[in-house]
Amino acid sequence: MLEPKRLDCWEYQGCGRGPGGRRSRNGQRCPAASCDALDGANGGTNAGRACWVVADTLCSGKPCGDYERKIHECRKCSFFARVHVEEGLGDEATQELLVRVRCT
Numbered sequence: 001m002l003e004p005k006r007l008d009c010w011e012y013q014g015c016g017r018g019p020g021g022r023r024s025r026n027g028q029r030c031p032a033a034s035c036d037a038l039d040g041a042n043g044g045t046n047a048g049r050a051c052w053v054v055a056d057t058l059c060s061g062k063p064c065g066d067y068e069r070k071i072h073e074c075r076k077c078s079f080f081a082r083v084h085v086e087e088g089l090g091d092e093a094t095q096e097l098l099v100r101v102r103c104t
Contacts, residue, residue: 041097
């Protein structure tokens with residue numbers, strides 16, 4: 001049986017803010033799409049599969065702030081849940097990602 005394609009958040013959400021997306025060409029690229037410090041994390045492009053650790057990604061159309069402010073909303077997100085299931089992630093994996101993104 002084939003595994004489903006591992007999607008980046010902008011593909012899953014259909015927001016057009018990922019690399020080459022319709023909105024990214026107009027200067028509205030998502031901060032997760034530009035976060036090369038997390039390229040490859042959870043098999044994604046830049047932070048496309050670790051968007052919850054990147055500041056000011058959009059939640060309900062508005063920038064959500066830093067990790068501490070937004071993680072409560074992220075935990076309600078179906079994409080967050082999907083990545084955690086697909087990758088078998090626990091809280092320690094998020095802590096490792098936070099260290100990586102803060103070191104840039």
